[in-house]
Amino acid sequence: xxxxxxxxxxxxxxxxxxxxxxxxxxxxxxxxxxxxxxxxxxxxxxxxxxxxxxxxxxxxxxxxxxxxxxxxxxxxxxxxxxxxxxxxxxxxxxxxxxx
Amino acid sequence: xxxxxxxxxxxxxxxxxxxxxxxxxxxxxxxxxxxxxxxxxxxxxxxxxxxxxxxxxxxxxxxxxxxxxxxxxxxxxxxxxxxxxxxxxxxxxxxxxxxxxxxxxxxxxxxxxxxxxxxxxxxxxxxxxxxxxxxxxxxxxxxxxxxxxxxxxxxxxxxxxxxxxxxxxxxxxxxxxxxxxxxxxxxxxxxxxxxxxxxxxxxxxxxxxxxxxxxxxxxxxxxxxxxxxxxxxxxxxxxxxxxxxxxxxxxxxxxxxxxxxxxxxxxxxxxxxxxxxxxxxxxxxxxxxxxxxxxxxxxxxxxxxxxxxxxxxxxxxxxxxxxxxxxxxxxxxxxxxxxxxxxxxxxxxxxxxxxxxxxxxxxxxxxxxxxxxxxxxxxxxxxxxxxxxxxxx
Numbered sequence: 001x002x003x004x005x006x007x008x009x010x011x012x013x014x015x016x017x018x019x020x021x022x023x024x025x026x027x028x029x030x031x032x033x034x035x036x037x038x039x040x041x042x043x044x045x046x047x048x049x050x051x052x053x054x055x056x057x058x059x060x061x062x063x064x065x066x067x068x069x070x071x072x073x074x075x076x077x078x079x080x081x082x083x084x085x086x087x088x089x090x091x092x093x094x095x096x097x098x099x
Numbered sequence: 100x101x102x103x104x105x106x107x108x109x110x111x112x113x114x115x116x117x118x119x120x121x122x123x124x125x126x127x128x129x130x131x132x133x134x135x136x137x138x139x140x141x142x143x144x145x146x147x148x149x150x151x152x153x154x155x156x157x158x159x160x161x162x163x164x165x166x167x168x169x170x171x172x173x174x175x176x177x178x179x180x181x182x183x184x185x186x187x188x189x190x191x192x193x194x195x196x197x198x199x200x201x202x203x204x205x206x207x208x209x210x211x212x213x214x215x216x217x218x219x220x221x222x223x224x225x226x227x228x229x230x231x232x233x234x235x236x237x238x239x240x241x242x243x244x245x246x247x248x249x250x251x252x253x254x255x256x257x258x259x260x261x262x263x264x265x266x267x268x269x270x271x272x273x274x275x276x277x278x279x280x281x282x283x284x285x286x287x288x289x290x291x292x293x294x295x296x297x298x299x300x301x302x303x304x305x306x307x308x309x310x311x312x313x314x315x316x317x318x319x320x321x322x323x324x325x326x327x328x329x330x331x332x333x334x335x336x337x338x339x340x341x342x343x344x345x346x347x348x349x350x351x352x353x354x355x356x357x358x359x360x361x362x363x364x365x366x367x368x369x370x371x372x373x374x375x376x377x378x379x380x381x382x383x384x385x386x387x388x389x390x391x392x393x394x395x396x397x398x399x400x401x402x403x404x405x406x407x408x409x410x411x412x413x414x415x416x417x418x419x420x421x422x423x424x425x426x427x428x429x430x431x432x433x434x435x436x437x438x439x440x441x442x443x444x445x446x447x448x449x450x451x452x453x454x455x456x457x458x459x460x461x462x463x464x465x466x467x468x469x470x471x472x473x474x475x476x477x478x479x480x481x482x483x484x485x486x487x488x489x490x491x492x
Contacts, residue, residue, distance in 0.1 A: 037171040073246040
């Protein structure tokens with residue numbers, strides 16, 4: 001993974017921790033393979049908040065909701081932190097926004 | 100008087116409201132029959148009930164034990180693919196035979212008993228849907244809604260002529276009776292278009308004659324009920340262990356916890372563990388509820404003005420939990436992650452926060468004012484006796 005990808009992953013993980021903001025998540029190991037549904041027990045409303053926080057960091061060019069709407073139900077169920085970070089890396093690179 | 104055929108899945112939360120409505124109809128002199136999985140729920144029907152068995156030799160899968168560990172959206176996928184659709188497919192033939200034999204004026208179909216809905220549509224009989232969870236009437240997201248329609252489409256193609264296919268065959272074009280109130284459903288999500296009547300909780304008695312040591316409850320203490328419902332009770336013990344650890348630090352409270360009986364060995368003095376409880380009677384004697392946000396438990400608790408902690412796990416529970424939180428009557432708890440200190444803080448807040456209790460009391464007035472099982476029975480009777488007048492679609 002390039003350093004930009006690492007930076008994006010770190011940011012995504014930080015936003016997950018700050019949005020959830022519960023005791024367990026502060027030292028819960030979050031990796032690219034960590035799944036939002038099974039591993040983090042994230043509510044859809046919380047996912048939206050995390051997406052908003054990431055958008056706010058980079059500006060509004062990231063269409064995370066649009067990206068999700070192209071996924072199948074099975075892909076949504078197994079969505080991982082790494083997949084979100086990868087999408088954001090690509091979107092950031094494409095738009096020329098600095099991380 | 101009319102002949103009315105009920106069909107519900109072998110799940111307690113779906114059977115109990117239907118029993119209350121059927122009882123109200125029977126008191127008015129209507130003749131009731133049941134098309135159900137008799138091996139699983141036949142014993143819970145009234146004595147002498149007329150039963151058409153839908154079991155084809157083997158009992159239907161048990162929802163909890165056939166899908167034990169799934170959660171969130173995954174559980175919804177599994178519910179459709181592994182439970183509701185196979186159940187519908189297998190019941191088509193026996194259901195059709197039951198209708199031809201009983202010749203009902205109206206069929207009352209639980210919204211997750213899709214086979215019953217398809218038979219009613221095919222035979223062109225008046226029918227009513229019973230909706231036991233308001234999550235089912237909401238549009239969740241374009242991806243999810245399209246996926247649900249696709250699930251229904253596959254089954255319709257195998258059974259119904261193309262002219263009868265609709266996006267949501269589970270909802271009757273005559274009447275869709277919802278066991279909730281409009282204000283609780285809220286406006287966060289758009290609703291699927293259907294002729295809804297919000298009748299509120301059916302207030303059935305449920306399981307009768309469950310023994311309970313009432314004298315264990317101490318009048319001077321504040322009390323809570325902790326329950327994850329019948330499907331998730333035996334899922335895993337972590338949640339209950341966390342709750343016991345939290346309650347150990349709150350000795351001024353008493354808690355009744357619906358959990359596997361073997362956990363009582365490790366329960367602190369102020370926690371009573373029972374694998375079954377007389378829930379409606381118990382709710383009259385507690386100050387707050389910690390639950391999975393099952394639709395019936397939520398409505399029964401709110402009817403009594405009880406504030407809640409909601410720890411949703413699967414199926415419709417995350418949606419129902421969000422409704423009660425948005426209505427200001429519940430706190431969120433993350434079922435598989437909650438720690439003893441967080442559980443303790445939430446329980447203290449549950450009993451101390453007067454806003455939660457005020458909002459729960461406001462909702463209780465709405466729920467108690469709703470027509471309930473008697474109102475549902477009235478709408479069904481009207482349709483049975485004058486279907487041409489009642490048809491709205």
